[in-house]
Amino acid sequence: MLELEGVRSGYGKLEILQSASLRVPDGAIIGIIGPNGAGKSTLLKTAFGYLPPFAGRVTLDGRDIAGRRPDEIMRLGVGYLAQAGGLFAEMTVHDNLVLGGYTVSRAEKRRAIDHVYSRFPLFRDRRRQLAGALSGGEQRLLAIARALIVRPRLLLLDEPSAALAPRFIDEVYATLVALNRDGIALLIVEQNVETILAVAHRVFVLDLGRNAFDGTPPELRASDSIRRLYLGEDAA
């Protein structure tokens, strides 16, 4: 599905990603972890077109998408959730959902929004409320619900658990796992390592803009050096 190969990217002339590669197969949950400044968010932004890569290949289903605009990549079936959710805080819950269906027909949008309201009755009750007035966890769920309106095949999520209370983290991840069961592939950047290790099929560790590890969660736990460096554990 999504593949990055030897990607170098950054902001202006500042190179953050120095050579990163990863693969997201259909229907997989892939986690990206690593210390602050490792280039995790930069990688997601490059994959979604916010940042054009300086070098390397970004392909979706074998098609080169490097340098395409985010709205073009979105129309290929990829959703993106920014770190803070990326909601339109000064617009209502309903308008946020309507915007989520910007690229689909009116009938399809109405059906999808009805589905969101039946799955999350809270949002139906608060449809006229400004999205910015929801709690942090509710905002994150609304952002996920909004991304689902166009039925993406792949969701890129930048720290979906950031700044959330533990019970909301559980709720957000339960929702993500349910989405994955429905066939949506997930590429998740996460600081909360244990949470991502519990759900991911494969984990990439980035360090200083380069791949430092690529394997399954059990393989990561079995690697003494990685555990010491990135999980803060003593080697057994």
Place this chain on the structure above:
Amino acid sequence: MLESLLEFLIQGVVLGGLYALFAVGLSLIFGVLDVINVAHGEFFAIGGYLAFTAVVLLHLPGAMGIVGAAVGTFLLGLCVYPLLIAPLKRRLGGRPQGPLYLVLTLGLSTFLQSSLLAIAGGDYLRVPPQVSGVLDLGVTAVSSQRLLVLGVAALLLAALFVFLRFHPEGLAVRAVSQNPDAAQAMGINLPRVFALTLALGVALAGVGGALMAPLFNVYPAVGFPLTIKAFAITILGGMGNPAGALVASFVISIAESLSVMVMPSQWQNLIAFAVMIVMLLLRPRGLLGRAVSR
């Protein structure tokens, strides 16, 4: 005294329609593109020239002058983003661009004024009114042309606010003004929204130019003083807030109109700028803050 007050109030409301038509577009452009369009007044002038061409040169009905100005300035406005702003943006990357846009649109303003001068000459041109007659309101008489300006302004601005509130493309414009990155993730084509917003904003000024052509003479620099006044209006209303600009247009026009009761008329033009300076000192966010998005 009461009769004079009513008379000046009515004149102020009528003038407010023109200010609103002009300033709401300027404010919308700033709210969505972060560009202060110094060339806004030249689109007002182009609207006047298009009305002159339609009515005087081609002998078309007055309404066609207004429609021609709207369509002509809209199409010209569509070119501004892809030809001028987008290339500069690409060259600059993520660096702050506000002052450079200001210089860019100042250059566009000079270019358009000089082009109008070269094509049409510097003569003051007269356009016959789209409607004739005077409406007697008892305390004062208002020309039908001025009422037409107010009526068309009310209609167009109501249509604009309904568009922004309910139409999917209007929602997209509000989304871009609030969070361009998130808007792109919704599938919204940012360059398209920028071009459309700029075209809509300058088309409002173009219609204003066509409507005012029978009241003012048309000449290349006719819109420039209005641009300067519109800056004061948008600062009062809240930079980038079209609803604020609408309210501020009437506040300024009524204040200007009523001022002649207490001070010499040559001081009238200072009102807007005095209000602007006071506003910048006391409440720089303006009356309603910045929010195309609400």
